[in-house]
Amino acid sequence: MKIKEILAKTRPVSFEFFPPRSADGIPDVLEAISELAIYSPDFVSVTYGAGGSTQAFTEEITLQAKNDLGVEVMAHLTCVGQNQEELDRVLARLEAAGVENIIALRGDPPRGSTEFVAVEGGFRHASDLLKHVKSNYEFGVAAACYPEGHTESVDLTADLEYVKKKVDLGADFLVTQLFYDNQYYFDFVDRARAAGIQVPIVPGVLPVLNSAQVRRFTSLSGSNIPPQLDVLLDKYADNENSARDMGVEYATEQVRGLWDAGVPGVHFYVLNRSYSVSRILDNLQIPGHTRPN
Numbered sequence: 453m454k455i456k457e458i459l460a461k462t463r464p465v466s467f468e469f470f471p472p473r474s475a476d477g478i479p480d481v482l483e484a485i486s487e488l489a490i491y492s493p494d495f496v497s498v499t500y501g502a503g504g505s506t507q508a509f510t511e512e513i514t515l516q517a518k519n520d521l522g523v524e525v526m527a528h529l530t531c532v533g534q535n536q537e538e539l540d541r542v543l544a545r546l547e548a549a550g551v552e553n554i555i556a557l558r559g560d561p562p563r564g565s566t567e568f569v570a571v572e573g574g575f576r577h578a579s580d581l582l583k584h585v586k587s588n589y590e591f592g593v594a595a596a597c598y599p600e601g602h603t604e605s606v607d608l609t610a611d612l613e614y615v616k617k618k619v620d621l622g623a624d625f626l627v628t629q630l631f632y633d634n635q636y637y638f639d640f641v642d643r644a645r646a647a648g649i650q651v652p653i654v655p656g657v658l659p660v661l662n663s664a665q666v667r668r669f670t671s672l673s674g675s676n677i678p679p680q681l682d683v684l685l686d687k688y689a690d691n692e693n694s695a696r697d698m699g700v701e702y703a704t705e706q707v708r709g710l711w712d713a714g715v716p717g718v719h720f721y722v723l724n725r726s727y728s729v730s731r732i733l734d735n736l737q738i739p740g741h742t743r744p745n
Contacts, residue, residue, distance in 0.1 A: 453524060454592035455495055455553050456624035459652045464494030464717035465733070465741045466526075468656075469724050471498060471509035478513060480724070485517050487726040491733050491741045494717070495524040500532065500559060507534070511542065515549050526594060527551055530559030531581050535573030539581070543589055555594040555627065556582040556618075579618050586622035595623035597653065599631050599640035603674040608643070616649050625651050627719050630658040630669065632702075633678045634709050652716035657707055659720070659728040660699025663689040700728050704735040711738065 458464050467488055469481055485496060498513045514527045527546055529539065546554070558578040575581045578595060585593055595618040598611060605611035615626065626649075631637055637655050644653060660666050663685040670677055677685065681702060688695035707718055720729050733741055 453552065454624070455524070455526060455594065456592050458494050458524070459625055459654075459716055462494065462717075462740070463711075463715070464654075465491065465738060466495045466497065466654075466717065466719045467493050467722045467729065468497045468499065468719060469513070469722055471500075471513055475509065475512075478509060478516075481513055482516055482521070484722065484724045484726050485513075485523065486521055488722065488729060489521060489523055490744055491730070493523065493741070495526050495553065497526040497528060497555060497719075499528045500530045500557075507542070511545065514546070514551060518551060519549065524553070525551060526553040526555055528557060529554045529581065529585070530557045531575040531578070532559035533571060533574075535571050536575065536584065537573065539575075539584075540588075543585065543591070547589060547591070551591075553592045553594070554585065555596065556585055556623075557596055579614070579621055582618055582623060583621045592624050593622060594625050594627055595619070596629065597626040597640070597644075598629045598674075599636040600629070600675055602629075603672075612643055612647055612649075615644065616647055619649050619651055623651060625716075626653045628653065628656045629673055629675065630656055630721060631675050632670075632681050632706070633676065634706060634713075636676070637710065637715075638713070654717045654719050655710050655715055656719045656721055657703055657710075658723070659703040659732060660685070660695060661723060661725065661728065662692045662695045666699075696728060700731045700735070703728070704732050707732060707736060711736070 472478060472481060496517055498510050500507055500510050514525050517523045518525045556578050582593055582595060585591055597615045601608045601611045641653050684698050688698055722729050734743055
């Protein structure tokens, strides 16, 4: 089923996983998906990994999740390291396997590079990839958005113009970058609606697993750490278990605030670990997404 159809019927809860560095790690990712499948996710997604280095693993996990675990999937597709012909081969395989949804992204530069450079015959922007997919395939297509602005955007206005371009080219819905202050999300939605963007905007939530990791991720993404969370990250900087437990409580309240405000769904960045998200969902007791008795 296409995710736009799911969004028209319900407020989905979904999970994002990432591929391992080697094929030996694929069973662990599939186990994490299986562990969280008891919460009846409306879909899961699998990233391309840093620099597009694990495309084959992404594809394999995507297909196994759909065909073996019976979970609806959204495959990530980026412009990194592949030309149009190579991307078309990936899209053809996904289509033949019954995958109906992708999220079209530019992707990050390969490790060690500071600037994205398209391969010869490849796409330079997510909008170019999205346009190609919508013009040649029947996939449902999502796109990314950045409540606090993309790190490469000159300002929030320019950033929003680019998001609107992706929607105008056919993006069915948007998934946000991580944020830790819900007001950034609410402000972004207000600005998007004022700009004529009417598709669902699904917030992406990353529970804290440890302090150093969150500081690294927010540094890379340009997301801000609210003062109250900053204090807690310092407090539990040397205690990963306590930081994880704090992260569960913080994300529980963050998602509760989003859900109560009527967001169209929530997309959890799981980082291949089921513990935190399972506890958050146990706390929230969202109808249709509870642990079976």
